Amino acid sequence: MPGGNNTVQAGNMEMPGMMHMQGHDSAMPAPANKRSAEGSKAPGAAEVSFNGCLTLTAEGRAMLNVFQSRKVYRLEAQPLLFSQNANRMVHVTGYLGSVLAVEDPRVPSFVVSRLDPIVPNCSGKITSAQIQQAVMKQTAVTQGVVNMGDLSFTPQTIILNAGQRVVWRNTSSVTHNVIGDPSQAVNRVDVKLPSGSRPFGSGYLQPGQSFSRVFDVPGTYQYVCTLHENLGMKGVIIVKAPQILRAEK
Ligand SMILES: [Cu+2]
Numbered sequence: 001m002p003g004g005n006n007t008v009q010a011g012n013m014e015m016p017g018m019m020h021m022q023g024h025d026s027a028m029p030a031p032a033n034k035r036s037a038e039g040s041k042a043p044g045a046a047e048v049s050f051n052g053c054l055t056l057t058a059e060g061r062a063m064l065n066v067f068q069s070r071k072v073y074r075l076e077a078q079p080l081l082f083s084q085n086a087n088r089m090v091h092v093t094g095y096l097g098s099v100l101a102v103e104d105p106r107v108p109s110f111v112v113s114r115l116d117p118i119v120p121n122c123s124g125k126i127t128s129a130q131i132q133q134a135v136m137k138q139t140a141v142t143q144g145v146v147n148m149g150d151l152s153f154t155p156q157t158i159i160l161n162a163g164q165r166v167v168w169r170n171t172s173s174v175t176h177n178v179i180g181d182p183s184q185a186v187n188r189v190d191v192k193l194p195s196g197s198r199p200f201g202s203g204y205l206q207p208g209q210s211f212s213r214v215f216d217v218p219g220t221y222q223y224v225c226t227l228h229e230n231l232g233m234k235g236v237i238i239v240k241a242p243q244i245l246r247a248e249k
Contacts, residue, residue: 049093050110051131053122056086064092064110065122067131074104077112089119089126089134146235147171148178148205151228153235160215160239167212170205176233178202178211180223190229194219194239215239 052066054075062075062082067089075082075092094113118134119126144166147154150173158166168178181199185191193199194217202211215221218241225233 048096049091051089051091051118054082054085054088054090054115055122056082062086063107064090067126068128072107073110074107075110075112077115085115085117087122088117089122089131091116091118091134144237145169148176148225150174151231151233153225153233156234157236157238160237162216162218162239162241163214164239165212165214166237167210168202168205169210170207173207175207176205176225176227178205178223179226180221184226185224186226186229190222190224190234192220192222194221197221 050064050066050073052064052069052073055063055065057063062077064073064075066072073096077094092110092112092115095111096108118131144158144160144164146158146166146168148168148170153168160166170176179185179201180191180193181201182188182191182193183199184201197215197217197219200213200223205211215237216239218239221237221239223235223237227233
């Protein structure tokens with residue numbers, strides 16, 4: 001298992017009040033690209049991201065308690081988005097400040113343009129490394145391609161919106177398969193599907209061959225390569241209902 005990429009995004013964790021980066025040729029080329037494309041909403045307002053626990057007050061206000069910080073923001077966006085994600089650790093991207101009157105100057109507002117749930121609770125036992133890993137999983141995947149190595153699916157976990165297609169490519173030199181059917185698995189418990197979804201299987205995939213499937217039913221899918229299941233060749237697909245978990249303003 002190669003672990004070399006895990007440290008690359010360390011600087012991306014939490015960036016309240018992030019400085020504008022000048023276009024240095026040598027350092028950190030990638031992260032700035034995404035931001036510059038979206039920076040036209042509020043003049044002077046730089047898009048920033050936070051990780052934190054989303055809670056709802058008795059009055060129904062959405063608050064973000066920033067991870068490993070005393071900072072609290074009142075979140076603004078679609079109420080549905082917040083009620084679906086209450087008491088979860090979330091990754092929010094958006095803008096500081098608001099056009100609305102600030103009710104409590106000690107609690108600044110944060111206008112959410114995008115929200116990704118990253119951990120289904122707000123346990124204090126979560127480490128920043130785990131948060132970072134979860135954020136990377138959430139944000140890294142834009143297209144559903146899974147490469148099949150000698151004994152692994154890469155990425156092992158892929159996150160999609162409902163209706164998207166996953167393509168598995170056998171990029172190794174050995175035969176594999178993709179099995180999301182408990183009755184075909186070596187160990188039934190290795191395969192799990194959301195209720196309402198249909199089992200699937202690719203048949204044998206020789207080196208160079210591929211298989212694809214569209215995922216319409218939201219939920220978590222655990223699948224295996226039955227030829228290497230006992231050696232740990234397992235994968236996970238998380239299919240999200242986009243209208244609930246993602247808000248584009
Ligand atoms: Cu295999």
